[in-house]
Amino acid sequence: MGADFRAVRNGMLAALHLIFPPRCIGCGGAVTDDFGLCAACWRETDFISGLVCDKCGVPLPGKNEGRAELCDECLTIARPWDRGRAAILYRDTGRRLVLALKHGDRLDLVPPLGAWLARAAEPILLPDMLVAPVPLHRWRLLKRRYNQAALLSGALARAAGLDHCPDLLARPRPTPSQEGRGREARFANMADAIQVARRRQGQIMGRPVLIVDDVMTSGATLAAAADACLAAGAASVSVAVLARVAKEG
Ligand SMILES: [Zn+2]
Ligand SMILES: [Zn+2]
Secondary structure, rough: HHHHHHHHHHHHHHHHHHHHEEEOOOOOOEEOOOOOOOOHHHHHEEEEEOOEOOOOOOOOOOOOOOOOOOHHOOOOOOOOOOOEEEEEEEOHHHHOOOOHHHOOOOOOHHHHHOOOOOOOOHHHOOOOOOEEEEEOHHHHHHHOOHHHHHHHHHHHHHHHHHHHEEOOOOOOOOOOOOOOOOOHHHHHHHOOOOEHHHHHHHHHHHEEEEEEEEEEEEOOOHHHHHHHHHHOOOOEEEEEEEEOOOOOO
16 A cells, blocks of 8 residues: 555656656756755755764864864853754855845745754754744844744754744844844844743743754854743753854865
8 A cells, every 4th residue: 555655646746747847946957856956056055064063063173973062163152052053054055045045035945944954953952842933023024024044943843843933032122134243243232132922931941942043143143042041941942053154264
C-alpha cells in the first residue's frame, strides 16, 4: 500500500512538474527538485557548518570537538541568551533571499528557508521549547503585512514539533530602523523596546524559549527580546536566525 501510494504521489508530482517545473529559489532557473537552489546559487550561498560560535552561530576557524566556543564579539558584548545558531551568512545569494522574504512578498521562500533554519537550530533545541519571533511594531506590520521572522519561526516550530507563539513578544513603541547605526547606537535604540505580551505571561513562566529572527547584525534586537523573556520568567532563552552578518575577514 505504501509503495502504491508513493507511486501515485510520484506520478502526481511528475505531472505537476510538467505544468509548474520546479524553480531555483535564488534565480528562478530550472532545478530538478522542489525548494532547491540551482548549482550556481548553491555555490553563492554560504551555508554555515563546522565549528561555530555557540552564542551567535558565526563560523569559527578550527574543528568542531564538541566544546562550546565563542567568537570575539560574543566574548566582549553582553549576550543575555544561552546559545544561538544561524543557517547562512548574510551575503551574496543568502542576502538576496533574506531581502526577498522581507520586502519582496516572496512567501514561497518560507518552506525552504524555514527548513534551513530548523536544521541549523537542531543542536540547541530543547524539549517543550516555546518558539517565538522577534516582533514588529504594529505600524510596520500594517505596512509590510507580515512579519518575516514570524513566518520563519512558524516553519521552524512545525518542523521541530515545538509550540509556536507568534505574539509572545510585542514592541509597544515604534523604534527607528537599526540600519546605518553603529553597534552602541543599535543597543541604545533597542533598550527596553521589546516586552512579553501581557496575555502571554502565564505561558512563558518556567519554559525554555527560542527566539527567531531573519538576520542578526549586532545582536541588539535579540538581546532586548531575550531580556524581556528572562524578566518574564522564562527558564532559558536561545536564539536562531536565518542569516548572520559576519565581518569580512
Ligand atoms: Zn539559481
Ligand atoms: Zn558569536
